[in-house]
Structures are given as C-alpha cells and as structure tokens.
Amino acid sequence: MSESGSPALASTAVAITAEDVRAAAARLEGVAHRTPVIESRRLNDQVGGRVLLKCENLQRTGSFKFRGGFNAVASLDQDQRSAGVVAFSSGNHAQGVALGAQLHGVDATIVMPTDAPTNKLAATRGYGATVITYDRYTESREAIGAELSEREGRTLIKPYDHPPVMAGQGTVALELLEDHPDVDTLVVCLGGGGLLSGCATIASAMQPGLAIYGVEPEAGDDHRRSRQAGERVTIDVPVTIADGQQTTAPGELTWPITDPLVTEFTAVTDAEIIDTMRFLFETCKIVAEPSGASALAAVLAGHVPTHDRVLGVTISGGNVDPSRFAALMTDGVPT
Numbered sequence: 001m002s003e004s005g006s007p008a009l010a011s012t013a014v015a016i017t018a019e020d021v022r023a024a025a026a027r028l029e030g031v032a033h034r035t036p037v038i039e040s041r042r043l044n045d046q047v048g049g050r051v052l053l054k055c056e057n058l059q060r061t062g063s064f065k066f067r068g069g070f071n072a073v074a075s076l077d078q079d080q081r082s083a084g085v086v087a088f089s090s091g092n093h094a095q096g097v098a099l100g101a102q103l104h105g106v107d108a109t110i111v112m113p114t115d116a117p118t119n120k121l122a123a124t125r126g127y128g129a130t131v132i133t134y135d136r137y138t139e140s141r142e143a144i145g146a147e148l149s150e151r152e153g154r155t156l157i158k159p160y161d162h163p164p165v166m167a168g169q170g171t172v173a174l175e176l177l178e179d180h181p182d183v184d185t186l187v188v189c190l191g192g193g194g195l196l197s198g199c200a201t202i203a204s205a206m207q208p209g210l211a212i213y214g215v216e217p218e219a220g221d222d223h224r225r226s227r228q229a230g231e232r233v234t235i236d237v238p239v240t241i242a243d244g245q246q247t248t249a250p251g252e253l254t255w256p257i258t259d260p261l262v263t264e265f266t267a268v269t270d271a272e273i274i275d276t277m278r279f280l281f282e283t284c285k286i287v288a289e290p291s292g293a294s295a296l297a298a299v300l301a302g303h304v305p306t307h308d309r310v311l312g313v314t315i316s317g318g319n320v321d322p323s324r325f326a327a328l329m330t331d332g333v334p335t
Helices: 018-028 041-047 065-074 078-083 092-104 118-126 141-152 163-179 194-206 222-229 255-261 270-284 290-300 322-331
Strands: 050-055 085-088 108-113 130-134 185-189 211-217 264-268 310-315
Touching: 018 065, 018 163, 018 194, 041 050, 041 270, 041 290, 050 163, 050 290, 065 085, 065 092, 065 163, 085 092, 085 141, 092 108, 092 118, 108 118, 108 141, 118 130, 130 141, 163 185, 163 194, 163 310, 185 194, 185 290, 194 211, 194 255, 211 222, 211 290, 222 255, 222 264, 264 290, 270 290, 270 322, 290 310
Parallel strands: 050 310, 085 108, 108 130, 185 211, 185 310, 211 264
Antiparallel strands: none
C-alpha cells in the first residue's frame, strides 16, 4: 500500500481478505457488469468434464480490469481524488483506471508501452486519460509512474500490487461461485497475480479445498519458476503474443497470497493460446484476446485435470484489434 501513502506491507503479509473482496463487490454493484457464464457441450465432451466460462471479455472496457480500476478509485479519499491518479499498463488496466477515474471525476495519467495495441491506446485516451508512452524493453514503467506520483502528488494505482485492485479483481470468482457453487476447480489467467490473488482469496474462503490453477505464458513463467525456487524470481520481459501477461516477476503483494493458495502454476505456449482463440471464436462465438484465452488454453491442452470435474475458467478479456485477431487466426504464431 506504499503507493497510496500507507506503510509498505512486508513481503509475508496478506494484503487483502475475503471481506475486502465483498466490500469491492458492494462498490461495483450496479456499475460493473455481472458477466455471463457460458457452457459448451462440445467443450465439455472434449475435456471430459464440465467447463463454465466466466466471460470478462463482456465486462466494461472489455476486461476484468475495470473491476480493480474502479474499486481503486472509489477507495480514494477526497484529497487523493482531487490530486488525481497515475497508473502503468499494457492496456487493460489502463482502460479500467481511466474509466474508473472518469466516472468519479478524477484526472488520470496512464503510462503505456509504445508497442501497446493501438485499440487499447485509443480506448484509454477515449476515457479521458492522458497517455504517456515508454519503451518496455529499455525503460522502467515503475520508475516513470513513481516519479509522476511524487512530482504531481497523484496516487499510483499499480496493475496488481495494489490491494483495492486485487480485491476488485476477486469479484470475478465471487460472482462465479455465487452463481455456480458446484465448481471444484478454478482456472485463472496470470500476469502479475492481481486477478489470481483476489480470486484465490475469496474462493478459498467460500469453498475450502477448491483446486486453483494459475496460467501464464510459457515464455513468461515467472510464477512457475518462483514456486520451484521457493521464492520470487525475476525473468526478462517475455516475448509472447499475450501482451497482458508480459510481467517479469510475481507481485510483492500478490505472491504471499497465491503461493500458498494456488494448487499449481502452469504455462501455455503461444500456439496453444491461438488454438484456443480459434476454438472460442468458432465454437462459442467469443472473441478473446491472447491473454484472455490463456486459462482455457491450459484446459484444452491438458495441463489441468478435467475428468469428472466442474471447472470455472476465466475468459479475462477481449480487447484485440480486428486485424491482429485475423492475422493470428490465419498466420498463427508471429515469426
């Protein structure tokens, strides 16, 4: 919580509780969409279990990130709102914070990589935010965000290491388990761990013993490596089509939650993600961005046990440019 002026939490502290997730749900009620859960007989037959897809691609701003962004801005006091906010993001968190700020009348500056998808850059500006770009391979978005926060007095809303963001993202699992209490396996896409930490927090409270899987790109398997090493490890910026999952280390606040609660961290290839995007489009009529399809990719590729299970799977976002979507569907993994 140091980004909002409070003392930093120790690496072993638990940043959020189930009550924080429930409080976030109360703030989001009537503002965020209660996204649908869909089921495909073909998908169930293919994996030998029941798969329930939580469609956050149909959330406001096109991804689950609106939940955390709105909750973070809603949690600010009046002085913090008057000073404005700053965030850094490859696109979806940018849009979530930008819209959350707009709905509260708060000025927002968003730091985004120069290679962020053009539709995400345009949408963030469309929500009224000022966008500052940087080179993700040579510059530090954390340093830029921290400097802006200190110089302009803005509250820094990090994409995952921010308790109100984590709690807001956890409302995805809260809704899913309220609607489908028979879910026994939760499969969640994974970048820095904001969504997974929030979902694991509320899911373990609602259904102790629930199996939880975190899915990241094979090129960016920092969580899987951290589990193997017994501590957080840092990797180079991963080269993957899943731009929303190009993180280099588990979050300082998310890791103490996900490590003990997550059954397994698993990884998927870009080819498996593309196959899943195609499956969702052809079979379920769902458009998912690469990061949004990664959790289901682990299910379809056999990286998660499915036989006779009831799986809740996140489709975390659908913000993919039409031309890029078409290229991935026709040309496969970029070379």
